[in-house]
Amino acid sequence: MSARAAARAIDALRRGWPVRVQAADGAVRLMAVEGADAVTLAGFDPGAEADILISAARAQTLKLANQLAAADPDMPVLVARAPWIDVDVATAISDPVLDLASPLKGPFMAKPLSAPSAAKAALRLARLAGILPAYFVMAEGDSEAEVSAADIDAYDDAVHLAIATRARLPVSASETAEIVAFRSPDEPREHVALIVGQRDSSPPVIRLHSECLTGDVLGSLKCDCGPQLHQALHQIADSNWGILLYLRQEGRGIGLVNKLRAYALQDQGFDTVDANVRLGFAIDARDFSVAARMLDLLGVDEVRLLTNNPNKVTGLEAAGIRVAERLPIILPSNPHNERYLATKRDRTGHQL
Ligand SMILES: Nc1nc2c(ncn2[C@@H]2O[C@H](COP(=O)(O)OP(=O)(O)OP(=O)(O)O)[C@@H](O)[C@H]2O)c(=O)[nH]1
Numbered sequence: 001m002s003a004r005a006a007a008r009a010i011d012a013l014r015r016g017w018p019v020r021v022q023a024a025d026g027a028v029r030l031m032a033v034e035g036a037d038a039v040t041l042a043g044f045d046p047g048a049e050a051d052i053l054i055s056a057a058r059a060q061t062l063k064l065a066n067q068l069a070a071a072d073p074d075m076p077v078l079v080a081r082a083p084w085i086d087v088d089v090a091t092a093i094s095d096p097v098l099d100l101a102s103p104l105k106g107p108f109m110a111k112p113l114s115a116p117s118a119a120k121a122a123l124r125l126a127r128l129a130g131i132l133p134a135y136f137v138m139a140e141g142d143s144e145a146e147v148s149a150a151d152i153d154a155y156d157d158a159v160h161l162a163i164a165t166r167a168r169l170p171v172s173a174s175e176t177a178e179i180v181a182f183r184s185p186d187e188p189r190e191h192v193a194l195i196v197g198q199r200d201s202s203p204p205v206i207r208l209h210s211e212c213l214t215g216d217v218l219g220s221l222k223c224d225c226g227p228q229l230h231q232a233l234h235q236i237a238d239s240n241w242g243i244l245l246y247l248r249q250e251g252r253g254i255g256l257v258n259k260l261r262a263y264a265l266q267d268q269g270f271d272t273v274d275a276n277v278r279l280g281f282a283i284d285a286r287d288f289s290v291a292a293r294m295l296d297l298l299g300v301d302e303v304r305l306l307t308n309n310p311n312k313v314t315g316l317e318a319a320g321i322r323v324a325e326r327l328p329i330i331l332p333s334n335p336h337n338e339r340y341l342a343t344k345r346d347r348t349g350h351q352l
């Protein structure tokens with residue numbers, strides 16, 4: 001198992017280079033549809049034979065299913081290549097955001113998957129790479145990077161996370177705060193913790209904040225992230241002591257570009273849950289074990305958790321942190337995020 005192999009594969013996919021994904025049932029050689037052009041596709045697939053691998057959700061929208069879909073509803077689907085399927089058509093097959101602008105032609109046909117586990121691992125890799133979950137697939141040929149299903153699972157693992165450095169950081173909520181930066185040799189995202197107040201033996205007030213560039217930095221009104229971030233820091237500052245964990249899990253773990261694709265789907269009428277699913281991702285792709293590992297490195301094993309999301313409580317507890325108490329964090333809505341908050345309440349169990 002090597003997270004390094006997964007890191008190389010992620011890098012290759014984002015550059016449009018071929019990757020070979022190996023699992024117990026065989027291998028697939030693939031190239032991301034996102035970012036492909038006629039030249040790179042011809043280099044990967046000179047005979048125009050490559051099929052297209054898409055998520056189960058995307059296949060459902062296209063009214064396709066393969067031989068395994070009945071047994072496993074999350075099974076990706078292989079779309080058979082036809083001579084008229086070029087990069088533009090493959091992009092339209094892959095990206096639901098384009099459905100309104102370019103209604104799909106078809107007919108498309110599903111083909112049996114020769115290595116289902118490798119196909120599923122490839123889709124997990126797309127989420128980690130922050131790309132659309134769609135690939136050109138060939139059985140044979142050279143690839144820049146080789147990766148196994150086990151490597152991909154190891155990549156997400158927080159075991160090698162360590163404290164890199166710490167420093168005083170006066171912030172508007174507290175002039176005596178301290179920032180701690182974490183790093184893992186396995187992956188480039190750097191998580192940070194902001195420790196506020198004087199540490200004592202009581203369980204700290206903790207906020208797990210997932211990165212939201214649009215909300216945290218640009219003041220987006222579509223979500224509640226920016227105001228929640230500041231409210232959380234003030235609630236922590238008003239307690240004995242506490243820690244804000246700033247987790248690099250943009251877009252609930254699907255990455256900035258895919259989140260913005262989800263926003264484009266929301267512009268077309270889908271809610272935040274359906275938009276994620278339509279793109280081929282889980283409703284919430286976050287794994288809170290990284291937060292547990294950070295708390296562990298800070299010597300914290302019991303917390304009072306600021307959240308409305310019961311999945312954060314169970315996620316943290318499953319990763320070995322005791323949640324002594326859940327503290328709500330409620331902010332007024334605005335006309336742009338009313339529906340988002342209602343969806344969180346009605347469809348993802350948020351206690352709002
Ligand atoms: N995919 C996707 N991510 C979104 C959307 N809106 C916000 N996010 C992301 O959701 C995350 C914010 O969730 P949080 O505030 O940490 O958590 P929560 O699940 O709402 O739970 P609370 O602790 O109750 O706030 C950030 O990573 C945002 O980028 C959306 O419409 N689609």
Ligand SMILES: [Zn+2]
Pocket residue numbers: 212214215216223224225226
């Ligand atoms: Zn946000």
